[in-house]
Amino acid sequence: MSREEEIKDGLYEHTLDGHAPEVKALTEAGLALGIDPLDLLFEALIPALEEVGRLFESGEYFVPEMMVAARAMQAALDLLRPLLAARGTEPTGKIVMLTVQGDVHNIGKNLCNIMLEGAGFEIVDLGVNVKPEQVVAAVREHRPQLLGFSAFLTTTMPHFKTNLAALQEAGLRDQVKVMVGGAPVTQDYADKVGADGYAPDASATVRLARRLMKEMGYDVGQIDETEEAEALV
Amino acid sequence: MAAQMNSIERTWTVLRGGIPDRVPVDLHNFMMTAHASGLSFPEFFQDGEAMAEGQIQAWREFGHDVLLVENGTAALAEACGCEVEYLTDSAPVVHGPAIESLDDLDKLEVPDPHQAHPLKENLKATRIIAQEIGDKAFIMGRADQGPFSLASMLLGMDVFLYQLGLTQKKRSKRRQRTQGNTDLAYKIHRLLEFSLEVTTRYARAQIEQGAHMTSIGESLSGPDVCSPQVYKEYEWGYAKRLVERLQEKDILLAYHICGDATEIVPDMVETGAAILELDYKIDLRQVKETARGRATILGPIDPSEVMARGTPELVEEKCKEAIEILGPGGGLILGPGCALPPRTPPENVHAMIEAAHRYGRYNGGKLRES
Numbered sequence: 001m002s003r004e005e006e007i008k009d010g011l012y013e014h015t016l017d018g019h020a021p022e023v024k025a026l027t028e029a030g031l032a033l034g035i036d037p038l039d040l041l042f043e044a045l046i047p048a049l050e051e052v053g054r055l056f057e058s059g060e061y062f063v064p065e066m067m068v069a070a071r072a073m074q075a076a077l078d079l080l081r082p083l084l085a086a087r088g089t090e091p092t093g094k095i096v097m098l099t100v101q102g103d104v105h106n107i108g109k110n111l112c113n114i115m116l117e118g119a120g121f122e123i124v125d126l127g128v129n130v131k132p133e134q135v136v137a138a139v140r141e142h143r144p145q146l147l148g149f150s151a152f153l154t155t156t157m158p159h160f161k162t163n164l165a166a167l168q169e170a171g172l173r174d175q176v177k178v179m180v181g182g183a184p185v186t187q188d189y190a191d192k193v194g195a196d197g198y199a200p201d202a203s204a205t206v207r208l209a210r211r212l213m214k215e216m217g218y219d220v221g222q223i224d225e226t227e228e229a230e231a232l233v
Numbered sequence: 234m235a236a237q238m239n240s241i242e243r244t245w246t247v248l249r250g251g252i253p254d255r256v257p258v259d260l261h262n263f264m265m266t267a268h269a270s271g272l273s274f275p276e277f278f279q280d281g282e283a284m285a286e287g288q289i290q291a292w293r294e295f296g297h298d299v300l301l302v303e304n305g306t307a308a309l310a311e312a313c314g315c316e317v318e319y320l321t322d323s324a325p326v327v328h329g330p331a332i333e334s335l336d337d338l339d340k341l342e343v344p345d346p347h348q349a350h351p352l353k354e355n356l357k358a359t360r361i362i363a364q365e366i367g368d369k370a371f372i373m374g375r376a377d378q379g380p381f382s383l384a385s386m387l388l389g390m391d392v393f394l395y396q397l398g399l400t401q402k403k404r405s406k407r408r409q410r411t412q413g414n415t416d417l418a419y420k421i422h423r424l425l426e427f428s429l430e431v432t433t434r435y436a437r438a439q440i441e442q443g444a445h446m447t448s449i450g451e452s453l454s455g456p457d458v459c460s461p462q463v464y465k466e467y468e469w470g471y472a473k474r475l476v477e478r479l480q481e482k483d484i485l486l487a488y489h490i491c492g493d494a495t496e497i498v499p500d501m502v503e504t505g506a507a508i509l510e511l512d513y514k515i516d517l518r519q520v521k522e523t524a525r526g527r528a529t530i531l532g533p534i535d536p537s538e539v540m541a542r543g544t545p546e547l548v549e550e551k552c553k554e555a556i557e558i559l560g561p562g563g564g565l566i567l568g569p570g571c572a573l574p575p576r577t578p579p580e581n582v583h584a585m586i587e588a589a590h591r592y593g594r595y596n597g598g599k600l601r602e603s
Contacts, residue, residue, distance in 0.1 A: 018398060018399070061460075062456070062458060062459050062460040062463065063394055063398075063458045063459065064394045064395065064397040064398030064401065064458075064459060064460075064463060065398050065401060065460070066398075067391070067394055067395045067398050068395060068398035068399055068401075071395065102320055102321075102322065102323065104318070104326055104328055106391065107390060107391050107394065110391070153323060154536070154537045154541065154574050155264075155320075155322055155323035155574055155575065156323070183457070183492075184537055186538075
């Protein structure tokens with residue numbers, strides 16, 4: 001195995017195992033060796049992230065395992081992000097993410113952020129307890145293609161509707177596709193409030209985001225439709 | 234067959250493994266009582282007299298058998314020093330941790346439930362309810378969060394789950410089953426020991442105020458979030474020890490894990506908890522087989538889609554199904570699988586009670602006794 005292959009292989013394994021210090025060191029080593037940052041992303045980190053998603057869906061990984069893997073991934077992304085930005089690599093798309101008003105749960109949203117960023121999206125995170133007027137202001141300011149709303153409580157889920165109404169009122173509703181998710185949320189509920197998509201977990205969110213981008217006419221490469229259909233069951 | 238029983242006889246009969254006159258009903262309705270009170274939620278959830286009145290009013294309206302007295306999931310966390318926000322339209326939530334890291338454990342102190350806010354208000358509510366209707370209704374205290382969930386709040390839920398993730402053995406192809414972090418595991422266990430002390434003390438205080446039994450919530454440790462391995466390593470032993478400590482004083486415990494807990498129900502039964510509070514996502518038949526003769530099941534009606542957003546007809550249908558599967562041979566208290574949302578329609582609650590009367594009678598031949 002060449003040194004380059006060793007580094008990519010190590011990055012994959014350590015990301016999967018959630019070893020953040022090793023991932024950081026290997027990313028630095030790879031860059032020092034002259035490996036293209038995009039190669040590190042697409043040939044090591046994204047495959048690791050897809051495997052994490054698969055392990056989560058098959059019931060082998062749970063939230064704690066996913067969190068350590070995501071944190072390890074973050075360590076690499078922190079190093080790669082400025083390099084990719086500096087040479088003008090276009091992100092797959094821009095997504096504004098938030099947890100709705102009255103809700104302070106951030107774990108699910110933050111996992112989605114890391115997975116989406118790993119998949120090449122630019123993320124603007126508005127944090128938790130975000131009011132409808134802040135949602136409208138962020139769409140005006142950042143011009144994202146996608147919006148993601150998270151709610152952990154049955155009592156805060158109705159704010160999906162409040163936010164969508166605020167976007168409609170501001171004349172911005174047709175400029176963005178809206179994804180919703182969170183523990184009590186279902187596809188049925190997402191349809192009822194008029195969201196454009198629902199994802200049950202972080203890795204499904206990546207597939208949903210790519211599908212919605214494609215529906216809007218962006219080139220996001222191949223999407224495995226069967227995989228998505230299974231995730232929605 | 235058993236003659237007409239009152240709520241207390243009915244519930245004790247079930248808990249002792251007997252056959253009551255009919256399936257008892259519990260309501261997990263603290264948010265409904267807040268909504269009905271006309272007070273602001275923050276005011277209501279910090280006022281023991283108001284919470285007692287809310288529970289008693291609801292009991293007079295619905296006539297359910299088991300009252301669950303609580304003000305959400307954040308009371309113990311607040312008493313231990315977490316930052317808590319009292320929301321205007323829901324239960325209070327923990328906003329910030331009590332300690333910065335696992336190295337700060339010595340800064341934590343076990344709160345005196347009779348002094349600490351808001352525990353003393355919950356105890357006051359329990360006392361008033363017991364004095365007013367404790368001879369007619371079965372009163373279950375909520376010793377708030379169990380050791381695992383309380384520990385997660387004290388440290389911050391994201392930090393806690395992340396640290397648990399670090400302790401787990403890994404599965405990548407080259408380093409199969411590498412060792413987890415044992416020093417970290419030790420520190421997490423110390424935090425859990427502290428939380429066990431806090432919960433035990435609060436649980437006992439509720440019985441002293443007149444509650445018939447008490448309960449804990451440990452949903453975070455369930456399979457919707459954590460692996461059965463994490464459950465076994467970091468939750469199971471603490472729940473079991475809590476059950477044993479309470480049994481020393483003849484106190485029974487209800488053990489709540491919502492979401493789909495099916496996979497860990499055999500372990501939950503092994504803790505010796507008298508009641509398992511389970512949610513609509515469980516496999517009813519499988520859980521009935523596991524718990525039969527060993528623990529009473531409380532639940533499993535969906536609080537949101539069925540109770541809050543469904544019709545009375547849907548409530549009746551789901552309750553009938555639950556009673557037919559979980560009711561034979563006793564061992565069932567019908568109720569929602571988790572907290573009822575504030576604006577749950579009262580007619581849906583009435584529909585649940587009526588379903589227990591209509592389909593849950595053991596002496597009318599409708600429900601098998603064994």
